Amino acid sequence: xxxxxxxxxxxxxxxxxxxxxxxxxxxxxxxxxxxxxxxxxxxxxxxxxxxxxxxxxxxxxxxxxxxxxxxxxxxxxxxxxxxxxxxxxxxxxxxxxxxxxxxxxxxxxxxxxxxxxxxxxxxxxxxxxxxxxxxxxxxxxxxxxxxxxxxxxxxxxxxxxxxxxxxxxxxxxxxxxxxxxxxxxxxxxxxxxxxxxxxxxxxxxxxxxxxxxxxxxxxxxxxxxxxxxxxxxxxxxxxxxxxxxxxxxxxxxxxxxxxxxxxxxxxxxxxxxxxxxxxxxxxxxxxxxxxxxxxxxxxxxxxx
Amino acid sequence: xxxxxxxxxxxxxxxxxxxxxxxxxxxxxxxxxxxxxxxxxxxxxxxxxxxxxxxxxxxxxxxxxxxxxxxxxxxxxxxxxxxxxxxxxxxxxxxxxxxxxxxxxxxxxxxxxxxxxxxxxxxxxxxxxxxxxxxxxxxxxxxxxxxxxxxxxxxxxxxxxxxxxxxxxxxxxxxxxxxxxxxxxxxxxxxxxxxxxxxxxxxxxxxxxxxxxxxxxxxxxxxxxxxxxxxxxxxxxxxxxxxxxxxxxxxxxxxxxxxxxxxxxxxxx
Numbered sequence: 001x002x003x004x005x006x007x008x009x010x011x012x013x014x015x016x017x018x019x020x021x022x023x024x025x026x027x028x029x030x031x032x033x034x035x036x037x038x039x040x041x042x043x044x045x046x047x048x049x050x051x052x053x054x055x056x057x058x059x060x061x062x063x064x065x066x067x068x069x070x071x072x073x074x075x076x077x078x079x080x081x082x083x084x085x086x087x088x089x090x091x092x093x094x095x096x097x098x099x100x101x102x103x104x105x106x107x108x109x110x111x112x113x114x115x116x117x118x119x120x121x122x123x124x125x126x127x128x129x130x131x132x133x134x135x136x137x138x139x140x141x142x143x144x145x146x147x148x149x150x151x152x153x154x155x156x157x158x159x160x161x162x163x164x165x166x167x168x169x170x171x172x173x174x175x176x177x178x179x180x181x182x183x184x185x186x187x188x189x190x191x192x193x194x195x196x197x198x199x200x201x202x203x204x205x206x207x208x209x210x211x212x213x214x215x216x217x218x219x220x221x222x223x224x225x226x227x228x229x230x231x232x233x234x235x236x237x238x239x240x241x242x243x244x245x246x247x248x249x250x251x252x253x254x255x256x257x258x259x260x261x262x263x264x265x266x267x268x269x270x271x272x273x274x275x276x277x278x279x280x281x282x283x284x285x286x287x288x289x290x291x292x293x294x295x296x297x298x299x300x301x302x303x304x
Numbered sequence: 305x306x307x308x309x310x311x312x313x314x315x316x317x318x319x320x321x322x323x324x325x326x327x328x329x330x331x332x333x334x335x336x337x338x339x340x341x342x343x344x345x346x347x348x349x350x351x352x353x354x355x356x357x358x359x360x361x362x363x364x365x366x367x368x369x370x371x372x373x374x375x376x377x378x379x380x381x382x383x384x385x386x387x388x389x390x391x392x393x394x395x396x397x398x399x400x401x402x403x404x405x406x407x408x409x410x411x412x413x414x415x416x417x418x419x420x421x422x423x424x425x426x427x428x429x430x431x432x433x434x435x436x437x438x439x440x441x442x443x444x445x446x447x448x449x450x451x452x453x454x455x456x457x458x459x460x461x462x463x464x465x466x467x468x469x470x471x472x473x474x475x476x477x478x479x480x481x482x483x484x485x486x487x488x489x490x491x492x493x494x495x496x497x498x499x500x501x502x503x504x505x506x507x508x509x510x511x512x513x514x515x516x517x518x519x520x521x522x523x524x525x526x527x528x529x530x531x532x533x534x535x536x537x538x539x540x541x542x543x544x545x546x547x548x549x550x551x552x553x554x555x556x557x558x559x560x561x562x563x564x565x566x567x568x569x570x571x572x573x
Contacts, residue, residue: 029392033403036389036447040407043444047421048413054424103321110318121318123556127324130501130552135522135541138528139328142335142343149331152344183325233412241414243508248528258416265420265512275424278417285414 024262054275064272072276082260082277089256089281090288092171096178101231103179104186105224111187111192122191129184137245140177144168144249169251177249178239185234193227194220222300229296233289240285257281332545336538343534354539364540367523371504374435374519378442379500383492385443386450393451394458408448418445419512426513433515441509446499453498454557457491494559497551505550522543 055072058065076082109123128136143149144167151163167173197220205215239245243258250256257277264274339349358364389407393400410418422441431437465487469479507521514522524540527533 029395029397032392033397035385036407036451037403039385039443039447043408043422043440044409044418047418047425048426050425051417103324106314107318107321110314114314115318119556119560123553124322125325126556127549127552129331129500131329131545131548132505132521132524132541134505134507134524135332135544136329138537138541139331143328143560145343147342147344149343149345152346156345180324180328190531235488237412238414241416243414243416258414261416261420265423270510271424274420282413282417283443 020093051145052279055273055279057272057275059270060273066172072273073280075273076280085255085257085260086284088171089240090284092174092246092254092256093178093236093242094288094292096175096182096239097232097235098252099175100179100182100186100235101190101228104183104231105228108187108190108227109194109220112191121195122188125184125187133181133246136181137177137248140180141248142171143169144173144176168249169254171250171254173249173251174245174254176258177245178235178242181236181245182239186231189230189234190224190227193224193230197223203258225296225300229293232292232296236289236292237285240288241281244283310545315537329545332538333542336535338535341532341535343538354535358536358539358543361536364520364523364536366519367518370435370514370517371520374438374442374510375500377439378446378503379496381439381494382443382446382450382499383454386447386454386495387488387492390451390454390458394455394461403499404451407451409450410445415445415506415508419509422509423512430479433513433517435514435517437513437515438510438517438519441513442503442506445506445509446502448497449502450499452518453495454488454491457488457494457559462486478504490558490561497555497558501551501555 004157020089054064056070058067058069062225067088111118111125136273141148145151146163146165146168148168150167151160154160155163201219201223202215205219210218234283242256243262246254246256246259250259261274261277261281264277268274334347335343336354337350338347338350339351339353340347389403393404397403419441422437426433426437465483466479469483470476474482505521506519507525510519510522511525518526520540524537527537
């Protein structure tokens with residue numbers, strides 16, 4: 001009980017300007033949070049709960065059989081074609097995530113410690129990130145295509161006699177497009193982590209006899225780790241569930257989980273199976289992200 | 305010696321990296337002025353015919369109008385909702401961590417799952433798909449971005465200014481109007497622009513929720529199947545690039561106004 005809360009509302013009949021009542025103060029933040037909570041309840045919590053529910057139903061022709069069953073999950077885990085696509089999705093997105101982080105790390109370090117106009121560099125990074133994702137991925141189709149930019153340029157320069165076929169419609173094309181599409185998600189978190197490093201820590205390490213390599217391994221790298229882990233999760237999860245990229249540049253051998261889900265909700269019209277695929281995919285992604293995050297933490301702990 | 309080597313290698317790498325980021329994107333405007341139906345080298349001459357063809361396309365204009373309506377509603381709605389929530393979260397409220405984590409969830413769930421789960425709910429409720437359903441989906445999609453920008457803004461907010469205003473006799477409304485609002489305004493502008501872009505750019509959620517009210521990305525997706533439409537799409541894409549570059553520039557300037565050197569609040573950190 002603070003003084004403010006025990007001030008009487010009126011003294012001897014004269015109205016005193018009182019601070020908001022204890023109840024009002026306690027309630028106010030929750031009132032402010034109400035619209036957001038309602039929005040998230042209806043657009044996030046309820047749909048996801050319903051999706052889990054749907055994954056326990058069965059499609060019978062046009063009708064949905066609402067008796068609960070795990071049959072959809074049995075199908076998801078026993079159909080070999082699904083296993084292939086799940087493994088491929090995780091592999092593509094894992095490689096894309098690692099590549100994006102490796103390429104972005106030196107760049108983020110450059111902005112944090114060497115660049116003069118930090119604002120300008122960060123703006124340059126964010127501009128492509130905010131421009132149409134669809135068109136950015138589509139640009140890769142134009143670049144890598146049979147009659148595309150690379151092939152036509154090489155043919156015009158007489159470096160090749162006929163267009164290269166291996167550029168487009170395969171998993172590497174998906175990886176390249178994803179590394180490009182998600183670059184900002186790698187650079188920004190790593191930059192934020194690097195920027196927070198106190199220079200006196202590096203000086204202290206130098207004073208205590210660490211060379212540049214050991215300083216890097218024992219100070220800069222471990223301290224950038226929070227950013228690396230954020231980047232990992234922020235890229236790994238959405239890329240593994242990406243629909244546009246495999247559809248545009250993946251070809252039949254580059255299809256991913258999202259394509260399977262879309263087919264069940266579209267052409268095949270088996271929503272319960274599609275829901276089970278989606279729930280299984282989310283569970284796999286969460287588990288994979290958790291394992292990789294723990295792995296990175298462990299590896300760095302060993303270095304230290 | 306090594307220090308000098310890295311000091312030269314690193315800027316070179318940074319420039320290469322920028323070339324990697326921008327190269328593919330800059331191809332769109334380049335080929336949108338190319339006088340050929342094929343997107344290939346060598347360039348065959350300058351033309352603006354694809355822009356004319358694109359502007360004359362009534363399907364495109366319908367989709368553009370829909371996208372503008374949706375993005376306006378979604379950006380206004382999500383910014384207002386996020387402003388109220390950010391105010392509560394910044395001043396400390398029980399369950400803050402839980403709420404912040406939950407509202408960031410759309411960043412960690414693949415768009416396709418967000419889209420189909422909303423579709424399942426709307427179908428169960430037998431609600432018709434329309435602009436409204438896309439707007440509702442986009443409010444959720446935009447919320448983490450609006451919250452990120454506005455929380456960063458409000459965290460630097462000096463509440464003693466509001467107290468001073470009240471002590472000097474201003475009422476709550478005038479305090480809000482003359483003190484709080486001007487201080488928060490740059491964050492609000494940044495949030496409006498960023499969420500506008502998020503909504504305008506979204507393909508997958510609109511793909512599932514728009515019904516026959518095609519949005520621009522959904523329209524472009526349909527056009528991509530027809531090779532002869534390619535140059536029109538490039539012209540449209542170049543215009544979108546130009547407009548969003550201007551918007552993002554303004555948004556970043558507004559967001560940084562008074563927040564020296566603070567980077568984009570990286571989602572999830």
